[in-house]
Amino acid sequence: MDDTSASRAFAALSHPIRLEILRLLAPAGRDGLTAGTVATRLGVVSSTLSHHLGQLERAGLVHARRQGRFMVYAIAPDGARPLIDYLAQTWDGQRPDRLAVLDRPPAVARG
Numbered sequence: 001m002d003d004t005s006a007s008r009a010f011a012a013l014s015h016p017i018r019l020e021i022l023r024l025l026a027p028a029g030r031d032g033l034t035a036g037t038v039a040t041r042l043g044v045v046s047s048t049l050s051h052h053l054g055q056l057e058r059a060g061l062v063h064a065r066r067q068g069r070f071m072v073y074a075i076a077p078d079g080a081r082p083l084i085d086y087l088a089q090t091w092d093g094q095r096p097d098r099l100a101v102l103d104r105p106p107a108v109a110r111g
Helices: 003-012 016-031 035-042 046-058 077-090 096-100
Strands: 062-067 070-075
Touching: 003 046, 003 077, 016 035, 016 046, 016 062, 016 070, 035 046, 035 070, 046 062, 070 077
Parallel strands: none
Antiparallel strands: 062 070
């Protein structure tokens, strides 16, 4: 994933409702959840949900499929995995020394 694609994904994730949508969809796996289920659990009207799902879909983080008369949404592995990998390259969780810099006090500016 390049910086532009990552920026689009981060922009899509910049709204609390969209983060909640991902939190709801993650445990559902590839089965996903119907739009109605997501709307009910979040307590939002369908037009609001549609807007937020559209943002996530355009960023490649979720995908929709028709199942009978329902739209089912699930996390899109081809979009979510590259974003996770992008973050892992920046903040390598296997290398504690990279995260340790966050715990150090700031250096004193000299100049």
